[in-house]
Amino acid sequence: MLNKDLIILLLTLSLFSCTTDPLDIDTSSIEVEIKVRRMEQELFQPESNNIIETHDYLLEKYGSLYQLFFENMLGEGSVYDPMASSYLEKFIGNKDMQNFYNEINTKFHDFNAYENEFRDAFKNYKYYFPDSTIPEIVTFYSNFNANAFPLENRLGIGLDMYLGSENEIVKSIPTASLPQFIKDKMDSTFLVADGIKYWLFNRFFEDDNPDFLAEIISSGKIMYLMDAILPNKSDAIKIGYTESELNWCKTNEVNIWEILINEELLYSKDQKKIAQFTANGPFTKGLPEESPSMVGVWIGWQMVRDYVEDTGASVVNLLAETNHRKILKSYDPNE
Numbered sequence: 001m002l003n004k005d006l007i008i009l010l011l012t013l014s015l016f017s018c019t020t021d022p023l024d025i026d027t028s029s030i031e032v033e034i035k036v037r038r039m040e041q042e043l044f045q046p047e048s049n050n051i052i053e054t055h056d057y058l059l060e061k062y063g064s065l066y067q068l069f070f071e072n073m074l075g076e077g078s079v080y081d082p083m084a085s086s087y088l089e090k091f092i093g094n095k096d097m098q099n100f101y102n103e104i105n106t107k108f109h110d111f112n113a114y115e116n117e118f119r120d121a122f123k124n125y126k127y128y129f130p131d132s133t134i135p136e137i138v139t140f141y142s143n144f145n146a147n148a149f150p151l152e153n154r155l156g157i158g159l160d161m162y163l164g165s166e167n168e169i170v171k172s173i174p175t176a177s178l179p180q181f182i183k184d185k186m187d188s189t190f191l192v193a194d195g196i197k198y199w200l201f202n203r204f205f206e207d208d209n210p211d212f213l214a215e216i217i218s219s220g221k222i223m224y225l226m227d228a229i230l231p232n233k234s235d236a237i238k239i240g241y242t243e244s245e246l247n248w249c250k251t252n253e254v255n256i257w258e259i260l261i262n263e264e265l266l267y268s269k270d271q272k273k274i275a276q277f278t279a280n281g282p283f284t285k286g287l288p289e290e291s292p293s294m295v296g297v298w299i300g301w302q303m304v305r306d307y308v309e310d311t312g313a314s315v316v317n318l319l320a321e322t323n324h325r326k327i328l329k330s331y332d333p334n335e
Contacts, residue, residue, distance in 0.1 A: 022312070023228050027123040032134050034119045036111060039066070039140040040159060044092055044101040055085040065138060065151050073145045097141075103169055104141060104159045107188070111139065117192040124229045125196075128315050135199060144178055148195045150202035157195055162188040181282040181293070185240060193230055193237045200225050204319060212260075212268045212296070215278060217324045220300030224308065228315050239301070240280075245292035253302070256287065256295055257333040266328075303331040 039062055046054040058066045059079060067079045076087040091097060108114075115137070122134050135155040142149075142158030149156040163170050165183045175183075204225065206218040226238040236246040249256070260266055263286075265273060276285040277296030284295040292298075308318060310330035321327065 022308070022314070023231055025124065025127050027120075027127050030123045030126050032119060032122045032126055034115055034122065034134070035136045036115050036118075037062075037136060037138045038111070039069075039138050039156075040101060040104060043141065044098070044105075051089040052085040055088050062138065062154075063152075065140075065149075065154050065156055068149070068151065069140060069142070069156075073143045100160060100169060101141060103163055103167060107163060108139065108159050114192055118195065121192065121196050121229050124231070128225075128228060132203075137195070144173070147190075148198040150199050155195055155199050157191065161186055162191045164188065179282070181280075184242075189237060190240060193226070193233055194240065196229055197222065197226060197238070197240075200229070206322075210269060211266070212270075212274050212277070213266045213328060214324045215274050216296045216300030217303055217327055218300070219278060219297040220302070220304035221318060223297065223301035224304045224318060225315065227305075239294070239298060241292050248291060249295060249298045252291070253299075253333045256299060259287065260299070302333070303327055306330045306332060306335070 039058070042058060042061075043054075046057075048054055048057070062069075070076055070079045070084070070088070074087075074091060076084065076091065078084065081087075118137060125132065126134065133153050135150065135153050137157060138154050139157045139159050141160050142156075144158075144160055146156065146158040147161045148158065163186060165171070165186050167186075170178070170183055170186060173183075200222050205222055206214070209215040209218050223239060226233075230238060234243075234246075235241075236243050239246070241249075265277070268274065273286075274296070277299075278294055281293040283289050284291045284293055287295060304318065304327060307313065307321075307327040307330040313321065
């Protein structure tokens with residue numbers, strides 16, 4: 001006959017064995033088609049020697065993404081200007097631009113590994129949102145303006161932003177034009193996570209947030225989606241930190257929380273203060289210079305994680321929960 005202590009032990013083991021990770025899902029039956037287009041190759045190595053044909057071809061094929069690239073990233077004026085093709089010819093014939101393209105093509109000529117990562121991520125995405133569209137991935141040269149850019153059913157990836165901080169061309173760009181804190185994160189290990197994050201923010205971020213708390217929880221929900229869709233990526237990669245920056249947040253979580261409370265920031269509607277804690281930069285304004293940027297986003301992420309752990313909310317139910325104070329109640333910065 002089993003004694004009392006053994007029964008308790010068996011019950012305890014049984015409880016632990018029933019504890020499962022809610023984000024541990026089976027996607028083996030899910031198929032997604034990932035289309036990758038290489039706009040930078042078609043721009044710098046066009047099939048036609050006729051620049052007008054190249055310009056018209058790119059505009060027809062990529063539409064608003066090419067228009068955004070031409071008008072905003074290159075700053076060449078209207079894509080429909082009769083002189084547009086001449087401006088494009090001058091741009092792609094520039095020696096520096098050719099050097100940038102050669103660096104990009106050397107590093108990313110084979111994009112298969114990233115394509116496979118995107119496929120795995122969007123299989124997870126399809127599991128949670130089965131009726132959602134899978135974007136076409138379009139790589140391009142952003143003129144050092146954009147890491148990733150969701151536009152309609154396309155996800156643009158600015159490959160120049162992932163050449164690496166030690167790349168000689170990147171190092172040669174003055175920090176007045178390309179700040180050092182941006183150069184430091186131009187690592188290709190962030191490429192897929194950045195693309196997924198921008199896509200999720202574009203699709204699910206609540207942009208009518210009335211105060212600081214709502215803003216950081218809305219961002220925290222997106223970061224929890226990152227947990228769901230990129231379960232094998234580190235927290236640092238998902239949020240865009242170095243490991244030391246992530247550790248700074250973990251070590252100082254209680255101190256950060258005390259600052260938010262003492263300065264009465266939680267329900268502040270001051271957009272400038274909200275931006276200080278959520279915008280990208282060399283550090284979070286209002287905190288020591290050793291801090292990373294976007295500490296408010298990281299805190300919101302921890303709030304959402306605590307809420308899910310406390311309530312068992314599914315991904316879909318989490319997104320539907322608009323009572324931010326309810327989510328806040330589960331948060332414990334001392335855990």
